[in-house]
Amino acid sequence: MQPADDVEQRHLRVVRGGGVDLEAARRAVTDLLTALGRDAHSPHLADTPKRVAHAYAEMLTPREFDLTTFPNEEGYDELVLARDIPVQSLCEHHLLPFHGVAHVGYLPGDRILGLSKLARVVELFARDLQVQERLTKQVADWLQQHLAPKGVGVVIEAEHMCMSMRGVRVPGSRTVTSALQGVLREDARSRQEFFALSGVHA
Numbered sequence: 717m718q719p720a721d722d723v724e725q726r727h728l729r730v731v732r733g734g735g736v737d738l739e740a741a742r743r744a745v746t747d748l749l750t751a752l753g754r755d756a757h758s759p760h761l762a763d764t765p766k767r768v769a770h771a772y773a774e775m776l777t778p779r780e781f782d783l784t785t786f787p788n789e790e791g792y793d794e795l796v797l798a799r800d801i802p803v804q805s806l807c808e809h810h811l812l813p814f815h816g817v818a819h820v821g822y823l824p825g826d827r828i829l830g831l832s833k834l835a836r837v838v839e840l841f842a843r844d845l846q847v848q849e850r851l852t853k854q855v856a857d858w859l860q861q862h863l864a865p866k867g868v869g870v871v872i873e874a875e876h877m878c879m880s881m882r883g884v885r886v887p888g889s890r891t892v893t894s895a896l897q898g899v900l901r902e903d904a905r906s907r908q909e910f911f912a913l914s915g916v917h918a
């Protein structure tokens with residue numbers, strides 16, 4: 717269906733590097749199993765390389781979506797904040813998951829954003845090999861660029877499996893990162909309000 721004249725939809729696709737080569741990934745997982753001293757041809761492991769290749773392809777491929785915006789007819793000039801958006805990503809140092817929540821807010825300018833799109837933007841950058849700092853900043857920068865609001869704030873709180881299951885082994889420890897743009901970066905009161913609404917004490 718065609719949107720109304722004042723509703724804007726931009727279809728977004730993400731193409732990352734050369735994409736996932738499923739066959740090469742399958743071969744590499746077979747080699748990894750062998751290197752780990754396993755019989756890659758035992759009944760349970762026989763299809764594992766294929767499953768793992770598909771699992772990585774899925775975890776590294778965000779869904780496409782339309783960025784739908786509406787005119788800010790009421791002149792709404794307070795924060796819009798989506799809290800507790802689930803975040804699932806893979807750390808690029810160990811290829812292990814990190815997961816938690818994102819709080820994403822913006823101060824509208826001329827247009828307001830379809831609310832679900834805040835969560836879709838998080839997924840857009842989370843389905844990648846990531847570090848949490850970059851993920852946080854990419855979401856904030858992208859919203860600033862595509863929505864042109866007066867300000868953007870992003871907080872991510874996440875637990876990294878590479879810190880829980882191995883290495884330092886501190887399950888339950890969560891890392892908090894934030895990225896601010898525009899008024900939220902420049903104005904102390906707006907920034908405080910954003911962190912308060914996010915449930916983060918700053």
Ligand SMILES: Nc1nc2c(ncn2[C@@H]2O[C@H](COP(=O)(O)OP(=O)(O)OP(=O)(O)O)[C@@H](O)[C@H]2O)c(=O)[nH]1
Nearest residue numbers: 807808809810846847848849876878879882883884
């Ligand atoms: N800044 C940042 N570091 C991360 C992230 N995910 C994992 N790391 C860290 O990347 C670092 C890699 O350090 P190395 O010393 O090369 O790796 P390592 O020997 O496996 O380190 P340990 O985890 O301390 O055992 C570790 O300190 C991880 O905790 C992230 O999102 N951001």
Ligand SMILES: [Zn+2]
Nearest residue numbers: 807809810878
């Ligand atoms: Zn890691």
